[in-house]
Amino acid sequence: MNKPDDGGKSVRRRAGRPLSFDRDEALEQAMLLFWRHGYETTSINDLTRAMRITAPSLYTAFGDKRRLFLEAAQRYAGDPEASAAAIDNAPTACEAARSILQSAVVTFTGETTPRGCLLASATASGSSSAADVQDVVAGYRQHLRERVRARIERDIADKILPTETDAAALAGMVMAVLQGLSVLARDGASRASLSDIVDTALNAWPTARQS
Amino acid sequence: MNKPDDGGKSVRRRAGRPLSFDRDEALEQAMLLFWRHGYETTSINDLTRAMRITAPSLYTAFGDKRRLFLEAAQRYAGDPEASAAAIDNAPTACEAARSILQSAVVTFTGETTPRGCLLASATASGSSSAADVQDVVAGYRQHLRERVRARIERDIADKILPTETDAAALAGMVMAVLQGLSVLARDGASRASLSDIVDTALNAWPTARQS
DNA sequence: CTAGTTTCGTAACGATCGCTATGAATAAAC
């Protein structure tokens, strides 16, 4: 089923037996499992059972465990341009942060998905052999952090925020709260309580008249 | 292996070959390894190499991997009464939170220890078979969270904080920042930058004249 | 000394790890 991608144009199939499973659905199940149990602590056996395919099918369709995880992480992260646009198009950096954090609260406490954040927990710890995978996931965080920081600096330039605002620290606080929410969600915190935490944290946001 | 306990008084050794290693030092090395690589993603082989003992020695001295980890986590957490007293004896709840977070920043960025927080990362994800260990670690977090919340409510009762202060949300924010700092520290953030994040986050603390 | 107790290193247990060789099965191309 669904070859890599038509790219819009239909490409003639070469030949051979067709895929007997929905690659996209299988990837979804893999993502959910990595989300719940982490990267190294999810076994191929766990994955094949959840994806309802055999090990050879998994390897031909996704390469190996590492690439399957990276693809699942990419699926979890969603379209980077869309999230970047959401940050840039928010009325203020504070509203962008609020949107990021409140959306995260919803995601982290979904009833049909694992709790917490895949990117926060799946590679939070691991053996040395998985260092490269950890680095890729850390890159997702760094990318978001930089985006938020840039958005804050735009508000500083626009006099929405005081000129003495520490953009890096403020962006860092948003990231810290974001990652922390994942832990609290895993610990069983309710959606409402996490939402209150976000509101509380955003009280740290500087206001113009402070300058 | 150490009889129940001396209870402070030296008890006559029963008999048998003496331990050839320092149990406390071995536990320290195990703690550092769990800290760096996590619970399930640290193997017995890794542990025996770092602790410089053989597998049978490990099992006779510490029971099994699970109990070794729990003992290492307890060692990492330190004396619960001491940390509780530090919170209670702080001049204000805000200063208690500042102390917790700034101490964490120092711990999370130590040059001779792994980065981040053992309790935040070692069981951030894991297989179902480690659920009980995850629960114990979550208990450490819940305990601290409750302590902080109680300290905040004391400040509310003492009119140091506005009566409408949401103690649970404020304590939750402290915990979220604490756990988030661990992730940022693992990602390589400097001690100074994390310290700035703490200062920024504490700007969210309510002030009396707001009421 | 001998007897009793505990730890030592070696060596290996069964189970699971990530991964793949192999050949039958199923499709399109000719």
Next chain:
DNA sequence: GTTTATTCATAGCGATCGTTACGAAACTAG
């Protein structure tokens, strides 16, 4: 039909997992 290409299920690869049986070694008690 035959050929060619791809996926299928079975079965198993070597390595590592957590854990332990075993007997020699090292101590105390008598």
